Amino acid sequence: MIEAVMLWNEPNNKSHWDPEVDPEWVRFSEMAKLAGQAIHAVNPSLPRVLGGISPIDPSFIRRMETNGVLDAVDAVAVHGFPLDWNLWQIHEWPEKITEIRAVTNLPVWVSEVGISTFGAEEVQLWGLNRTAELIVGQAPRIHWYSLYDLPREWEATTRHREAEGSSYYRHFHMGLLRQDGTPKLALEAFARHTPALGLCQWFHFEDHRLDEAVAWMKRLGVTYLRTGLSWADSFRPNALDWFDRQMAALADFDVTVTFCFTPEHRGLAPHHSSAPVDPAEFAAFCAAMVRRYAPGQVERAR
Template sequence: MVEAVMLWNEPNNLSHWDFKIDPDWKKFAEMAIAAGKAIRSVNPELPIVLGGISPIDPNFIQLMGSHGILNAVDVVAIHGFPLDWNHWNVNEWPAKVDEIRAVTKLPVWISEVGASSFGAEEVQLFGLQRMSELLLGNVERIHWYSLFDLPASWTATTRHKEAEGSAYYRHYYMGLLREDETPKMAAAEFPEGLGICQWFHYEDHRLDSAVEWLHRLKVRYLRTGVSWADSHRENAELWFDRQMKALEPFNTTLTLCFTPEHLGIAPHYTSPPKDPNTFAEFAQWAVSRYAPAPVRTNSAYAMPEEMAAPSVLR
């Protein structure tokens, strides 16, 4: 079940949104607000989450407020990895949450938190235990990143790739499970109430195994995504349908992001789109198909037949 939809991922991170093209984030705001309206037209009750920010920056949330985005969403989200990439101590997590709460009345979710086993599995286990102690009960939704290690043959989504040194290679060790799907030390200590963030690539071979492991770990809350860029692949709709059908048992936050190259101002998945309404159309399609409003007889919220999952994928 899709419990929320998230607009983009890390919009204040150059690896995910090209703010050299959009330095004041006005194009992002236009796109997000248009998508929010499109989603409300399909399912007005579905919570909309602003893409989790990284770094955690209250000034960015205030900027989003000045652009009107906070009026278009129901939740803001943050990401933090103090044992791997952030320049703050793990024990500062509650203070980081409070920094965001100080500038918005919206609920704050943590849509990515994690620790790599790059140096040692014991470090990841410590990170899981300490961050769970600090955050469970303080924040409504927390998604641990991630279930699987990134396969060594795949490319991590970062700006400078291998030039980042060990910071880049940590991306490959964030999972509770190794690439061969054997569990690490932290998997045995995964706490009740903590969610998982797991991205699935197009036709990802790990999908069925992921579902099995999510059940084994007693995970209720999941964050994943469907890629706007991938929606233009051949048979994308079939893959998305299979993915979302497999994930129905979980309360899922569905992230929508990644610009198709031919629709971007620049030919890159981080680029603002030439026309913000193209993302809104994709968001409307995704929600119509995977999170439509419940049909209520004799209700203004009953979905007209003509709104049922139009296909914008090609």
């Protein structure tokens, strides 16, 4: 059911890890090491991936090596959105992957890459095909973000929301499907790039799109998926019922599960991006989820 686990999401992005609470990533490093060790103790063959970094920054990977984090993971990952948020051009994708390979011997995954339809659907269509030309074969896993647009009634998981201007609103236009489930121009082209391309699709707590998403992924020829199990959600009533339902629905795919999001009441600051009061609690959550969903031997993704 689970082929790999990912420790956090974009730890060097201030929308996902609060630099005011942990400016030197000392607390993050301690948390990631404890989590990696706890996962290994439950299932030694389950690959552990450092949360995809955004921006793509070799110096951050060097910092993680210095702090001992890379000894507790089996791969690192990058996220790239050159047509929406990054200050580099799409043709630089191979160079960006090479920059990270130069500072680690670990495999480098592309755990999020995507293009919004904020300006025009034609931009996403062109960008999807160009991205596939540039990076298919360059990484063991390439997760396209995402299947669905984020519903406008929801909030994007970012710290500053509307204060980010148009950068915030692009979050709502990253899907191959619109909010109502109708296809965009790039959907048919995406199917031509599977199974080489996988998907990254976050499912919110008790997400009404889950079953429909599974049907679409099978129709599109998707074989591998990245999603998340939220530490914060684990404190909701009936959390395990939802986690069980989500993981059972995804059983036909090779799933990379991202463990992230600090519960407000367990953070040094009351926010999902805060370092936790006790990093061992996050490690215990990771171990419990692996024990529940991936307790046996798992073939490593290469």
